[in-house]
Amino acid sequence: MFLQQIVNGLILGGAYALISVGMTMIFGIMNIANLAHGTIYMLGGYCVYFLSTVYGQPFFLAVALSIFIVGLFGIAIERIVFRPIYGGPVLYDLLIASGLMVFLENGALLLWGSQTKSVRAPYTDMVIHFFSVSVTMQRVIVLLASLILIAALYLFLNFTRFGKAIVATSQNPKGASLVGIDLTKIYMLTFAISSGLAAAAGALLAPMFYVFPTMGSMPVLKAFVVVVLGGIGNVQGAVVGGFLMGIAESLGGAYISSDYKNAFSFIIFIGVLLIRPQGLFGKSQA
């Protein structure tokens, strides 16, 4: 039972990590608290639904295409919605993002209705047993895919020109632009990557959960908690925090109360604010 919950937590944690990594990058580089990130995750779910269930494409191709399409969409919202407020008053980013969230969530509701959509995937019926744990193949794939995507992001950020430019910008935007890094491009790229990763999470989880317009409203809040837990702008922190959150929620839901499963993350959040507001891995603000 305990081991089973840990495994379930890890799988959920992989998805949380994917969502949170993108959010912490946007937060760290552009100082935008992107509340609309959950709707991006939702769009990933709908994309995979339309591609695989409606248009009959193979599941993995549909996931890859969803990442690409939603990544492009991320570039579009960066340009249209967020660019006008760079350098504006503090917290306007949060408000404009919440406007975007309300807009997209209800836009999805109007276009695609409130009924849940289910996505079929090739391995949902295959169950793997080891020790006392049993998981469906689909869940193992989710975990593997999130680990692969996170590893790819790590390699990209540390070993490519563009990746290093993103890291440099997050450390010191003025310095980065002085040495010739084009901030406009970096912002665009950051939004594309973040949106793509959130879409990946939505697409991968779609066969396990359902797809519906408000599916992102809880994950986005949890991602915020993870971002604060890991330290704002800290990519490694977000990955570790994402897995911790998944495990905490899985154990809490099993042993304490499943009705209030969603409340645990917020209690953790308030605890972190009280004790270590710079995050578990963040540097002190002073």
Place this chain on the structure above:
Amino acid sequence: MIRNPGKNLLILFFVLLVFLIPVLIKDPYYQHILNVVFLFTISVYGLNIIAGITGQFNIGHAGFLGIGAYISALATNSLMLSFWLAMPLAILGTAVFGFLIGYPSLRLRGVYFALTTLCFGEILSLVFENWIPVTGGPTGISRIPAPTSIRLSEGISFAFDTKIGFYYLCLIFVLLSLYINRQLLKSRLGRAMLAVRENEDLAQSAGIPITRTKIIAFILSMMFVGLCGSLYAHYFRFISPVSFSVPESFRQVTMLFVGGRGTLLGPLIGALIFTALPEVLRSIEDYQWVVYGAILMVFIVFLPKGIVGLIQDITETLRLPRNGNREQ
């Protein structure tokens, strides 16, 4: 500022007009809409203190409204208290929650407070829906009594179980909120709040205790919210978790922004527009949330000062050249 007798007369005229509205508008449907406008006005005035004047965004506002409503409803339905005791209880209870949430999160700068209120709003929604023995779960609490009537002496009494009676009750509180917001903006405390909004570093170096100022602002804001929650419960006589969900919080933030944050009339105008418009334009009901989202984005980018701010800017640009000529 120059004292302007004409302006005072105008205000007096408007107050008189507002007092006469129920006599002029006989249709109970419109009276109901006005009551709802007033209810939200009180709530948005509360939001104005923390978000508009102090610059700290509470985006779990509706959850706190729910605390006031549930406390008041439970006090009358379970404890059999009179409305006039339940209302102060709701104000006090909401303020206590405000302190508990504000204390950890307002010490920090930036988005922490906004995120905490958002998370807390979600927790409250869960509690309202799942704590069935107390909150009644998704079905909520019904049969909440209307405010009991006040008897001044033999033959003179005020009843609040009619729409008109409730209108005057709300009106008094709206005018009170307006007055308190106005006095606050003139006071030392209010100016400290504005200073915190504009620049925390500068405010701190001028000797303003920023954390304390923010917490006081939040508690004050919560008192209005508690009041509104109580009135809400006893006007609709029925409450359920849907009315206090996170989207409702965004609606009220939109009201404040579109009206004009940090201004005196902004909350009233915002509440009027966003309560009356959906009623008038029934046909767009399905689209209303999409429209809210779009309006919020458009206002933040193009008109961050809201409608009141826009009017102020226009009147100022009209006035400036005249003053310039006089000085020459």
